[in-house]
Amino acid sequence: MAKCRVCGKEAEFKIKNYNLVICRECFLKRLYRRIEETIRKYRMFGRDEPICVPVQGYNALEVAEILGEMGYRIQVVGESEPIPQGGVVALGSLLEDEVANVILSILNWELKDDIFPVFQKGGTRFVKPLCLITEEEMDIFREIEGIEKRKGEENIIKRRMKERKLLSIGFWLSFYKSFLREHALLFEEGTRNSYFTK
Numbered sequence: 001m002a003k004c005r006v007c008g009k010e011a012e013f014k015i016k017n018y019n020l021v022i023c024r025e026c027f028l029k030r031l032y033r034r035i036e037e038t039i040r041k042y043r044m045f046g047r048d049e050p051i052c053v054p055v056q057g058y059n060a061l062e063v064a065e066i067l068g069e070m071g072y073r074i075q076v077v078g079e080s081e082p083i084p085q086g087g088v089v090a091l092g093s094l095l096e097d098e099v100a101n102v103i104l105s106i107l108n109w110e111l112k113d114d115i116f117p118v119f120q121k122g123g124t125r126f127v128k129p130l131c132l133i134t135e136e137e138m139d140i141f142r143e144i145e146g147i148e149k150r151k152g153e154e155n156i157i158k159r160r161m162k163e164r165k166l167l168s169i170g171f172w173l174s175f176y177k178s179f180l181r182e183h184a185l186l187f188e189e190g191t192r193n194s195y196f197t198k
Protein backbone atom coordinates (compact mmCIF):
# COMPACT_ATOMS: atom_id res chain seq x y z
CA MET A 1 0.00 0.00 0.00
CA ALA A 2 0.97 3.62 -0.39
CA LYS A 3 2.52 5.83 2.26
CA CYS A 4 0.49 7.47 5.00
CA ARG A 5 -0.46 10.95 3.84
CA VAL A 6 0.06 12.33 7.32
CA CYS A 7 3.37 10.88 8.53
CA GLY A 8 4.84 9.14 5.48
CA LYS A 9 5.11 5.70 7.09
CA GLU A 10 3.51 2.69 5.51
CA ALA A 11 -0.25 3.17 5.31
CA GLU A 12 -2.74 0.51 6.36
CA PHE A 13 -6.13 1.95 5.55
CA LYS A 14 -7.87 4.04 2.98
CA ILE A 15 -10.74 6.25 4.05
CA LYS A 16 -12.54 6.34 0.72
CA ASN A 17 -14.96 9.08 1.71
CA TYR A 18 -12.06 11.45 2.27
CA ASN A 19 -9.74 9.83 -0.26
CA LEU A 20 -7.17 9.57 2.50
CA VAL A 21 -4.54 6.83 2.79
CA ILE A 22 -3.45 6.60 6.39
CA CYS A 23 -1.55 4.48 8.92
CA ARG A 24 -3.08 3.01 12.05
CA GLU A 25 -1.52 5.50 14.43
CA CYS A 26 -2.52 8.57 12.42
CA PHE A 27 -6.01 7.17 11.89
CA LEU A 28 -6.59 6.87 15.63
CA LYS A 29 -5.09 10.29 16.35
CA ARG A 30 -7.29 11.87 13.69
CA LEU A 31 -10.38 10.07 15.02
CA TYR A 32 -9.80 11.15 18.63
CA ARG A 33 -9.05 14.71 17.55
CA ARG A 34 -12.26 14.97 15.56
CA ILE A 35 -14.31 13.57 18.43
CA GLU A 36 -12.64 15.93 20.91
CA GLU A 37 -13.55 18.85 18.63
CA THR A 38 -17.15 17.64 18.48
CA ILE A 39 -17.36 17.31 22.28
CA ARG A 40 -16.10 20.87 22.72
CA LYS A 41 -18.01 22.45 19.89
CA TYR A 42 -21.37 21.22 21.16
CA ARG A 43 -20.37 21.53 24.83
CA MET A 44 -21.15 17.92 25.59
CA PHE A 45 -19.26 17.31 28.82
CA GLY A 46 -16.15 18.23 30.72
CA ARG A 47 -13.01 16.28 31.55
CA ASP A 48 -14.10 15.32 35.05
CA GLU A 49 -17.72 14.44 34.46
CA PRO A 50 -18.59 10.76 34.65
CA ILE A 51 -20.09 9.62 31.32
CA CYS A 52 -22.57 6.75 31.30
CA VAL A 53 -22.67 4.40 28.32
CA PRO A 54 -25.68 2.06 28.29
CA VAL A 55 -24.30 -1.38 27.48
CA GLN A 56 -27.20 -2.25 25.19
CA GLY A 57 -26.94 0.99 23.23
CA TYR A 58 -26.09 1.38 19.57
CA ASN A 59 -22.26 1.33 19.13
CA ALA A 60 -21.95 1.15 22.94
CA LEU A 61 -18.65 -0.75 22.94
CA GLU A 62 -17.15 1.66 20.43
CA VAL A 63 -18.22 4.76 22.38
CA ALA A 64 -16.91 3.34 25.66
CA GLU A 65 -13.60 2.31 24.09
CA ILE A 66 -13.03 5.63 22.32
CA LEU A 67 -13.95 7.92 25.22
CA GLY A 68 -11.98 5.74 27.64
CA GLU A 69 -8.97 5.90 25.36
CA MET A 70 -9.35 9.68 25.22
CA GLY A 71 -9.11 9.82 28.99
CA TYR A 72 -12.75 10.42 29.89
CA ARG A 73 -14.38 8.80 32.91
CA ILE A 74 -16.57 6.09 31.45
CA GLN A 75 -19.16 4.15 33.33
CA VAL A 76 -20.78 1.31 31.43
CA VAL A 77 -24.28 0.82 32.81
CA GLY A 78 -26.30 -2.37 32.51
CA GLU A 79 -29.83 -2.46 31.25
CA SER A 80 -31.43 -2.55 34.69
CA GLU A 81 -29.04 -0.10 36.33
CA PRO A 82 -30.30 3.44 36.87
CA ILE A 83 -28.58 6.44 35.33
CA PRO A 84 -27.46 8.77 38.14
CA GLN A 85 -29.67 11.86 38.56
CA GLY A 86 -28.39 14.71 36.40
CA GLY A 87 -26.00 12.35 34.64
CA VAL A 88 -24.57 12.40 31.14
CA VAL A 89 -25.35 9.54 28.75
CA ALA A 90 -23.25 9.04 25.62
CA LEU A 91 -24.97 7.61 22.54
CA GLY A 92 -23.21 6.08 19.53
CA SER A 93 -25.07 7.71 16.62
CA LEU A 94 -22.91 8.36 13.56
CA LEU A 95 -23.16 11.07 10.90
CA GLU A 96 -25.33 8.96 8.59
CA ASP A 97 -27.75 8.19 11.42
CA GLU A 98 -28.08 11.83 12.34
CA VAL A 99 -28.57 13.08 8.80
CA ALA A 100 -31.23 10.45 8.20
CA ASN A 101 -32.94 11.39 11.48
CA VAL A 102 -32.96 15.05 10.58
CA ILE A 103 -34.39 14.40 7.11
CA LEU A 104 -37.05 12.08 8.48
CA SER A 105 -38.03 14.64 11.12
CA ILE A 106 -38.22 17.39 8.53
CA LEU A 107 -40.41 15.22 6.30
CA ASN A 108 -42.70 14.57 9.25
CA TRP A 109 -42.45 18.22 10.24
CA GLU A 110 -41.65 17.11 13.73
CA LEU A 111 -38.33 18.51 14.91
CA LYS A 112 -37.73 16.97 18.27
CA ASP A 113 -34.82 17.66 20.59
CA ASP A 114 -33.34 14.21 20.10
CA ILE A 115 -32.16 15.07 16.60
CA PHE A 116 -29.47 17.34 18.08
CA PRO A 117 -25.97 16.36 19.27
CA VAL A 118 -26.98 17.27 22.83
CA PHE A 119 -30.45 17.06 24.33
CA GLN A 120 -32.05 16.89 27.75
CA LYS A 121 -34.61 14.33 28.77
CA GLY A 122 -35.89 13.86 32.30
CA GLY A 123 -32.93 15.53 33.96
CA THR A 124 -30.41 13.50 31.97
CA ARG A 125 -28.15 15.02 29.31
CA PHE A 126 -27.80 12.83 26.22
CA VAL A 127 -24.79 13.46 24.00
CA LYS A 128 -23.60 12.07 20.66
CA PRO A 129 -19.82 12.43 20.49
CA LEU A 130 -19.61 10.39 17.25
CA CYS A 131 -22.15 12.49 15.34
CA LEU A 132 -19.57 13.79 12.83
CA ILE A 133 -17.88 10.40 12.36
CA THR A 134 -18.86 8.28 9.36
CA GLU A 135 -19.74 4.59 9.25
CA GLU A 136 -16.67 3.94 7.16
CA GLU A 137 -14.43 5.45 9.85
CA MET A 138 -16.19 3.39 12.53
CA ASP A 139 -15.68 0.22 10.46
CA ILE A 140 -11.94 0.93 10.36
CA PHE A 141 -11.92 1.58 14.10
CA ARG A 142 -13.63 -1.77 14.73
CA GLU A 143 -11.09 -3.51 12.55
CA ILE A 144 -8.24 -1.99 14.56
CA GLU A 145 -9.80 -2.86 17.91
CA GLY A 146 -11.21 -6.22 16.89
CA ILE A 147 -14.75 -5.20 17.78
CA GLU A 148 -17.51 -7.06 16.02
CA LYS A 149 -20.13 -4.94 14.32
CA ARG A 150 -23.58 -5.27 15.82
CA LYS A 151 -26.60 -4.83 13.66
CA GLY A 152 -28.50 -1.70 14.51
CA GLU A 153 -31.84 -0.48 13.30
CA GLU A 154 -31.74 1.73 10.26
CA ASN A 155 -34.39 4.21 9.42
CA ILE A 156 -35.78 4.06 5.91
CA ILE A 157 -34.12 7.29 4.77
CA LYS A 158 -30.70 6.02 5.71
CA ARG A 159 -31.24 2.71 3.96
CA ARG A 160 -32.41 4.36 0.76
CA MET A 161 -29.61 6.89 0.75
CA LYS A 162 -27.08 4.14 1.10
CA GLU A 163 -28.67 1.81 -1.43
CA ARG A 164 -28.77 4.50 -4.06
CA LYS A 165 -25.46 6.06 -3.09
CA LEU A 166 -27.34 9.30 -3.31
CA LEU A 167 -25.08 11.75 -1.66
CA SER A 168 -21.44 12.18 -0.89
CA ILE A 169 -20.18 12.30 2.67
CA GLY A 170 -19.06 15.85 2.02
CA PHE A 171 -22.66 16.77 1.36
CA TRP A 172 -23.92 14.92 4.44
CA LEU A 173 -21.39 16.69 6.63
CA SER A 174 -22.15 20.15 5.36
CA PHE A 175 -25.90 19.49 5.42
CA TYR A 176 -25.77 18.37 9.05
CA LYS A 177 -23.46 21.15 10.20
CA SER A 178 -25.48 23.86 8.54
CA PHE A 179 -28.70 22.37 9.84
CA LEU A 180 -27.32 22.59 13.38
CA ARG A 181 -26.24 26.15 12.75
CA GLU A 182 -29.47 27.33 11.23
CA HIS A 183 -32.16 25.34 12.97
CA ALA A 184 -32.79 28.11 15.49
CA LEU A 185 -34.38 30.08 12.64
CA LEU A 186 -37.16 27.51 12.54
CA PHE A 187 -38.15 28.19 16.07
CA GLU A 188 -39.28 31.24 17.91
CA GLU A 189 -36.71 32.63 20.21
CA GLY A 190 -36.81 31.22 23.69
CA THR A 191 -38.86 28.14 22.92
CA ARG A 192 -35.85 25.93 22.53
CA ASN A 193 -33.27 24.83 24.99
CA SER A 194 -30.55 25.44 22.46
CA TYR A 195 -26.87 24.88 23.21
CA PHE A 196 -25.51 27.35 20.72
CA THR A 197 -27.69 30.35 21.39
CA LYS A 198 -26.38 30.55 24.96
Ligand SMILES: [Zn+2]
Binds near residue numbers: 009023
Ligand atom coordinates in the same frame (compact mmCIF):
# COMPACT_ATOMS: atom_id res chain seq x y z
ZN1 LIG B 1 0.76 7.98 9.63
